[in-house]
Amino acid sequence: MIEVRGLTKRYGDTLAVDNLSFTVRPGQVTGFLGPNGAGKSTTMRMILGLDKPTSGVALINGKPYAELDHPLRHVGALLDAKWVHPNRSARSHLRWMAASNSIPQSRVDEVLRLVGLTEVAGKRAGSFSLGMSQRLGLAGALLGDPKILLFDEPVNGLDPEGIHWIRRFMQTLAAEGRTVLVSSHLLSEMEQTAEHLVVIGQGKLLQDTSTRDFIERSSEATVRVRSPQLAELRSLLTSKGMTVREDGARDGVPGGPALLVVGSPSDEIGLLAGANGITLLELAPQRASLEESFMQMTGGSVQYHGEVMGGAL
Incomplete structure (x- = not known):
């Protein structure tokens, strides 16, 4: 379990993380969301002891990261897929990591097989594509068979097949009872992957x-x-x-002209139409996407705004 309590981080006059508290529990994938500059990466770095909090604590199974013996056996992380010596082979890189935490060398080939890199294990990591580097980073995170895993943008550089694979992979890890925290800007993917969300904006907890x-x-x-x-x-x-508006043409929505009824249940609409002899061809409650909900929730927390022709971006 990951516990964040009153976590605050200042860089000079900039307040990157502001009295942040949340808990990440085992058995489910928890998505860590927020606009660019919200403090997600800074929070993850503090959880892993890479940055020192100005105040507050981040605990892994009740202890700060620095107090863990052989930390790779407790927590695995993928924060930067290119954090690897470019002239080392994938296997050599993982063997070095294993030796640093007294992990059996036999585990190296196990994790290479898990992430699909067995055939390129002897190649220099510097020659890897971003997608292959992501897989190597995953292998490093899994090396100590940890119960807690943190992933920052793990699908960067992966093709659709790779994205589908890592989604199922993270869900399988959670189903095994592990604690899985994943940050991603691909909200449609998070909607399919995460059961729980921690959403922050300008360093503060929103949801x-x-x-x-x-x-x-x-x-x-x-x-x-x-x-x-x-x-x-x-x-x-x-x-x-009832509040009624036209349902404008949208890609992938068949059936011609339609109405959107806001804030009224479908049963009430159907019964009313039936009682007045009106035939209905469709009566479908609409579920917003995670992306739409995220934009609604975090619109006031976006740090940087661009502009496009004719208005704000």
Whole structure:
């Protein structure tokens, strides 16, 4: 288990992490989300003892990282896939890591096989693509068979097959009872991977909740309705005080013109239409994506804004 209590980090006048507290529990993948500059990487570095907090503590199974004996046996991390001597082979790099923490050398070939690098184990790490480097970083994180794992942007450089593989891989690790904390900017991927979310903005905690609850709380509830009597249906719904708007054309949404009814349950809409002889071709509650909910939640916490032609980016 990872415990963060009142964690604060200042760099001069910049407050990177502001009195942050949360717990990452075993048995599930926890997504660590926030806009660029929110303090995610700084927090992970403090958990791993790479940066010293200004105040507060970060504990791994009740201890600071610096107090762990043979820390790679307790916690594994992938923060920078290119943190490896470029002239060492993948196998030599892992053997050096294993020796530093009294891990049996036989474990090296086991983790190379787990991440799919057996055939290139003798090649120089400096010649690896970013995707291959990510896999080598994963192998290093798994080397001590730790119960706690931290991954910062682990799918960078991976193709769709590799992204699917690492998603299932992290879920399998969590299902084995491990604690898994993963930071990623690919929100669609986090929606499929993480059961729980810790969301921060400007160094402060915004949400600590299940992925499902985060989406439901951060987005409006709507129902998409189609009917051959669309104008009549709109008039009926608005006469009952319901909020109705046109459902604009969207890629991948079939069926022609439709209405979006905001804040009313689908059962109520269906019963009302049926009682007034209106045929419905579609009556579908709409679930917002994690990306939409994230933008709604963190819009006020974005540190850097760009502009595009005609308005803000």
